[in-house]
Amino acid sequence: MDAVTKKELQRAANDVRIGIIEGVHSAKAGHPGGSLSCADILTYLYFKEMNIDPKDPKKSDRDRLVLSKGHAAPALYSVLANRGYFDVKELNTLRKIDSRLQGHPDMKHIPGVDMSSGSLGQGISAAVGMALSAKHFGDNYRVFTILGDGECEEGQVWEAAMFAANKGLSNLTAFVDFNNLQIDGTCDEVNSPSPIDKKFEAFGWDVLVIDGHDFDAIEDALDKAKASDKPFCIIAKTVKGKGVSYMENNVGWHGKAPGDEEYEIAIKDLAAIAESLK
């Protein structure tokens, strides 16, 4: 990837992070940690990888994304707004009465949301259904999904993984946002989802482990996914709360909104990053 493109993506991802903070601060609720951790993945997908048109969100041959870890909705909304699906000012309506920006993604009302999600373990199955539909009806679009690492404790994830490999759904790419933290602690303290890469391999997927904040690595992984004749899993090692100093790797910021003072610090942190990208 050339340096200009990379910098553009980094700036876009930083804008997405600002949108996340604006949203959850204004909502006084939400999930900043896991939204910030997958912001680079979502930015790369919507700004570089996916065949989409923000002016025609329902175009039939578009690539689809299912945010299986639906609680990262602030990140999805922010990337959609920053990509031009709707005004970024609307991010301030997150989780409020009469807002279309529901606490978890709602495909009926938010332009660009391809599937309602939020109940963990189910989104990947819906993505599998979309990939199956594309294969069956001869459509060329690709399907992406983003799972949480803790989410891989849900049995349905593995039902979906088994089916996708059995049906040869090579048009499906699943990211696992591996920040190693879930609500009650680190993933390995709470339960034993690891080794997630070996599990997907055993279920018949091609798997790659990457740094989920490195756009070169994301690009390389997606190129490999495209070339694979199997469903492809990208285990993206990430930092929960990435970009906001006090949130990084802090389990306390899974499902809590920053107060006014914390908000100011977060915005300063992200402004400093923006400055460094000038």
Place this chain on the structure above:
Amino acid sequence: MADVIKKATRDGYGAGLLKLGQKYKDFVVLDADLAEATKTIVFKKAFPERFYDCGIAEQNMVSIAAGIAATGKKVFCSSFAMFAAGRAFEQVRNAVCYPHLNVVIAATHAGISVGEDGATHQCCEDIALMRSLPGMTIINPADAVEAEKALEAAYMHDGPVYMRFGRLAVPIVFDDDYSFEIGKGVELKEGNDVTVIATGLMVAEALIAYDILKEQGINARIINMATIKPLDTEIVLKAAKETGAIVTAEEHSVIGGLGSAVSEYLSEIYPVPVVKLGVYDRFGQSGAANDLLDLYGLRGKDIAEKAKAALALKK
């Protein structure tokens, strides 16, 4: 009764799927390792490339169906009622109903007439579960003819549909020229003393009750209520006003099913006695299906008794 033709509603489902497959190309069928039993096997044999077996993973199957529907295609998915409505309840709620997707959940082996498999497989709670979901349409056909006709209506319908089929061969009630409409009850017998509103295999039993009551000088109105949601409130209200007493009959728990739907509606708008016949807050058990229907009191004679009880309550 020797000349009565009997057929299971699941056979109507299989036959209906085959016809739909010949007529329309824009749908696929999913099953969860029960194709022989649910009768999706009929479709699978004719259109193997349009059939996908999800294996023993009903939750995944329902979510996959939602994903297919989200791409604008139609999809039927089948399992036993216990697993389609029970095990996959949350997937039906969150992945199918919340986004109001065009998924037809075709559940077979509903009720105690599953027979020998026993309580774990005899779902008498599915209507209650599905009724509680916003936007869900529920169809419980009386016979194989209605099952087949209702299937095409479900295919054409915009929004999720739960279809309830049985394992047991039951009498054919409708002629081949019967025309089915979602949300419309059908008056099968005229009468003004009391109304029996029945659904599923209890419809044929209600017709037996009609004869029993007639012999005793009671003219019962018999209504087939295949669509349980949305309820045909017009026909229910008319029956309440004209007959003043109602019996509901269903092979389902009296908690949350047709009887509840009728009671909930009438209690707010035109209260009349509503006596509910169904499974009374208990589990099923192993046994031959017809013996179980006797044991659980789901027969024409039981409906006739309830009709007299309703009459006694009538002011």
